[in-house]
Amino acid sequence: MMARVREVRAEASSVADAIDEKEVVRLSQRLVRIPSIYHNEHRLGKFIFGMLDKWGLSPKFVPVEGCGPNVVSEIGPRDAPRVVFNGHMDTVEVMAGWKHDPFGAEIYKGMMYGLGTLDMKCGIATMLLAYRAIAESGGAKQVRFAFQAVTGEEDTGMGTWTLAESGAYKRSKAVIVGEGFGGLDEVTIGRRGASYFDIDLRGRAAHGATPEKGISAISDASRLVSALDSLRGRTSRDMKGDDGTPLSESQTVLKIQGGSDSLSVPEKCYVYMVRYSLPGLKDRGEREIRDVIRSLGLRSKVDLRLKTGVHRYRPYRTSPGSALVKVALDAIKDQTGSRPKLIYGLSEADDNKIARVTRAPIICFGPGESGELARYHQPEEAVRVSQLAPAARAYAAVAVTIATLS
Numbered sequence: 001m002m003a004r005v006r007e008v009r010a011e012a013s014s015v016a017d018a019i020d021e022k023e024v025v026r027l028s029q030r031l032v033r034i035p036s037i038y039h040n041e042h043r044l045g046k047f048i049f050g051m052l053d054k055w056g057l058s059p060k061f062v063p064v065e066g067c068g069p070n071v072v073s074e075i076g077p078r079d080a081p082r083v084v085f086n087g088h089m090d091t092v093e094v095m096a097g098w099k100h101d102p103f104g105a106e107i108y109k110g111m112m113y114g115l116g117t118l119d120m121k122c123g124i125a126t127m128l129l130a131y132r133a134i135a136e137s138g139g140a141k142q143v144r145f146a147f148q149a150v151t152g153e154e155d156t157g158m159g160t161w162t163l164a165e166s167g168a169y170k171r172s173k174a175v176i177v178g179e180g181f182g183g184l185d186e187v188t189i190g191r192r193g194a195s196y197f198d199i200d201l202r203g204r205a206a207h208g209a210t211p212e213k214g215i216s217a218i219s220d221a222s223r224l225v226s227a228l229d230s231l232r233g234r235t236s237r238d239m240k241g242d243d244g245t246p247l248s249e250s251q252t253v254l255k256i257q258g259g260s261d262s263l264s265v266p267e268k269c270y271v272y273m274v275r276y277s278l279p280g281l282k283d284r285g286e287r288e289i290r291d292v293i294r295s296l297g298l299r300s301k302v303d304l305r306l307k308t309g310v311h312r313y314r315p316y317r318t319s320p321g322s323a324l325v326k327v328a329l330d331a332i333k334d335q336t337g338s339r340p341k342l343i344y345g346l347s348e349a350d351d352n353k354i355a356r357v358t359r360a361p362i363i364c365f366g367p368g369e370s371g372e373l374a375r376y377h378q379p380e381e382a383v384r385v386s387q388l389a390p391a392a393r394a395y396a397a398v399a400v401t402i403a404t405l406s
């Protein structure tokens with residue numbers, strides 16, 4: 001068995017070593033230079049499609065409602081279990097405060113600056129070259145490799161959701177998502193789940209000069225918001241979040257809307273909120289929110305509705321002892337010389353959508369930054385260029401090893 005493991009690792013590192021550092025950097029820059037703010041991913045999708053096509057990897061466009069199409073390529077036997085690379089092409093908008101050109105991909109003192117360098121065009125570029133290296137090495141007979149560049153992640157995750165609904169993860173053996181929070185020092189092996197709720201409050205209108213005759217939906221909503229802010233959920237003993245603190249349930253009110261310019265007691269108010277749940281624990285978020293509403297004895301009528309479909313994010317956890325996690329830790333250590341930490345994502349992402357439709361192990365890692373340099377969704381987003389080739393090689397090594405081993 002050990003000899004077999006050595007053989008597989010040698011094969012995996014020969015595939016990984018074929019990846020050229022200069023090409024990884026150049027491709028990352030080309031992706032950053034094509035704007036792809038969410039819902040407007042079309043041009044970048046065409047570019048990635050063109051690369052895959054040129055390499056003979058028969059890409060396909062998969063239409064996504066409200067966004068540019070996903071670009072998908074698969075190699076290997078049609079019905080074989082899949083090893084999937086997933087990354088999103090879209091970025092957030094250009095925030096105020098940029099000093100470098102957000103679409104320049106300028107390299108200064110070892111950092112590449114640009115919108116999406118961290119989140120996550122360098123992840124896409126490195127996965128793309130890992131995928132090509134696997135294809136050039138002949139792939140594997142008993143496994144199908146898939147590369148997915150998806151859209152709409154910064155919105156509702158519509159791109160990955162579309163693939164999940166179409167059965168793209170059905171026979172998957174392992175899923176690797178290229179979101180590299182913390183860079184190659186960290187591997188995300190689970191995430192909190194997120195449920196979104198609409199809450200409508202209906203009070204009773206009256207003249208604004210006689211508030212005692214009406215029921216203010218805004219006043220009731222404000223009491224509800226305060227109560228939700230002080231609601232404390234459960235905390236996990238053994239899972240740490242990407243901020244280093246123990247993973248806990250929590251909720252945030254995202255929006256409150258109500259009232260008018262007329263001199264009237266507000267009869268309507270709308271509250272929008274998210275509730276985070278923990279992997280491995282039964283989600284009792286909705287029940288707890290209903291209990292809060294009941295305990296306040298509000299005079300407004302309150303209607304709480306859970307948003308379903310694309311708005312649901314299932315929590316998940318991939319066992320730290322699973323073959324995929326072990327293989328990833330070894331492959332990354334081979335590249336960087338140090339063993340990454342295992343962490344759990346506080347925020348929801350595309351891997352939660354994938355976890356809804358497959359029991360296959362899922363991990364996320366890739367080029368990224370932590371601490372001061374973690375300028376995700378911020379101006380002056382930048383990534384250390386030196387980690388790009390190691391990331392691409394680690395992706396190739398993980399995929400080839402897991403495909404051949406188990």
Ligand SMILES: [Zn+2]
Nearest residue numbers: 088119120179
């Ligand atoms: Zn991202």
